[in-house]
Amino acid sequence: MDKKYADKEMKRILRQSLSTPPQTEQKIQEAYTYIRRDAAMQSQFAKNTQNGSPRAGRKKTRRWMVPAAAAAVLALSSITVAALSGAFTKTFEQTENGVSYQFEVNYELKPVDVEITAAYIPEGYEQMDSASLKWCADGSWQNGISLGYLNSASLANQGAELLNEENVKSVEKTTINGQEAHLITRNYDPETVNNIFDKCIYIFNETHGYVGIIWGGNDLTMEELKKVAEGISYTVTDSDLEYPEEKDLAAESEQMEEWNQQEQASISYGVPQEYIYSTGTVFNRYQDIAQAVTAAYGDTFDEETSSVFAAEKGVEISVESVELIDSAADFPAEGFFDYDAKIAPQLNEDGTIRDYPRVTYTAGTDGNEAQELSRDEAVGRKFLKVTINAKNMSDETIDFWAGEPRLTYLNPSKEGNYSYADTNTMPLNSQEYGMEGDIGSPIYFDASPYAGELNGHFFFRDLAAGESLTYTLLYVVDEDRLENLYLAFDGVYYEGLAWDGNIFYDRYVKLEV
């Protein structure tokens, strides 16, 4: 199964318009009637008194159902019950760089939820709003104070992973309000990040079964954060929580392992040459895939599914031109995504891009974490202007057409499949120098329905039946990385090999600049 395919399909389903159920429609119209009547009364009263009317309290309209005779009982019989006196016991491990926690939960006790109240917050820190547990002094919300907790139901469901930290500078074990507490300070490179939560305090309550978490930013000391922790009260609520079932946890774990194996298989497979096109070539990825899937699985389809694939007319795509340009001065700001925050600070007065400090990492495609390889102090950047034509060959509109291929690098091969790049690059400090929303994503789209808006769908656009759309994208490329440059049509996550390893899903266009 192809994760990327599923991702797109998920977006399509989520973004389509729903019809309003009749009962909901009725309730909405009732609300509107109330509002119209109330607004009219307000208006009339205001005319009479110049003050507006005192509004009578509205009764909640919620109906109360008769309680069910019996609630479902959680089947816990398959879970081994540990002989524990408290709600959990923990195992703590500190390695050279990090800390990790494992919890053994007592399933004989019911998990509880807690409410958090903070009695002490340092001066100058403002709460995000009365309902949130975040405080910040500089408005960035990327540092400051943030409070949270894990209950034993979460701990039983892999929640403990949240407590694990890498790159730890120090751990101090102490007691806060009679409970065991760990004070953890992380190493961080001030060159690479401006604001960060670089410290945290964990408070372990084994009696009730929760772990209090107090995150602190690099703008306050551990001593201050400890005072915050000392002032926090955790009140056990009467929430009705349940533990996850063992079979669900096992299935989830199995699924994760399966994904990892599929991903590795796809990476090893690489990109077949036949799916790499040159500029000007017209290709129809959807139709190709529909045909390939039908050939491989057609005999397993029911009639309806077969007809869906047979009717697939797809979208014809061609990359019409590619051009390296110095300045974006002629491109309107509203065509850029997040122009003020991400683009403008990186531009010189003439519209050229400022140099930036760059870090090169291993791509991590071997299953290992990416490792830093080198740093360059000042790397020149240019714009890559790409013109694409997309033609909807079907007689139906395609909602949320994703017309934004990603810029990527492939290692060519004379024989066999091309391999994915073994390095990636990133700005040393993405907060400060990054222009893209994601690695390889465009920064400009001249056909966005959300021009000038900070909308998550900025690079999506409906493609009407039969519509032929020619559009321009701008990318940012490093001046010293112009070789082996490709546009990946859905090839970002190295998941080209899909459908149980039988179908190659992605398509690439070689960019000659």
Added chain:
Amino acid sequence: MKHLVTKAQKEHDADAFIELMERNRQSMLKIAMAYLSNEQDVADAMQESILTCYEKLHTLKQPQYFKTWLIRIVINECKDILRQNRELALPEEFALQGTVNSSYGDIEFMELLNSLEEKYRIVLILYYVEGFRTKEIADLLDMNEHTVKSRLVRAREKFAAQHQIKEGAIYG
């Protein structure tokens, strides 16, 4: 949308307010469906959210944050209903799919939601439908950004695993 908010706030303009609600109807509906699996609950959540929004609109200081503010109201109403249901031990199951007027899209949507736990649903809706960033979602739901990210990853994986070959459509 900003001018509608201002008009509804300053002039008690019912039509402006109702237009605001209509523009956000899909968002509200999807969020309510993400939390609640009972049609009557969804209907109640929608009605209460609209009325609460109407009553409290004057407290909104910055019209540009209307959408975020509205979504927070819907989330709170849904949580309120869930809490009441738990107190009354009401059954959670009640099929939204299969109502008389359900379209294929509705059924697809509900199938997707039903395949995921509540904690994943709301994050998916806020991320993919509303276009919020993970940090904004973390703020909306009062949770750590890491949690939002991990839930997004897991939700995608869960969906992908359950999305069978027979589903057919391949657009992206």
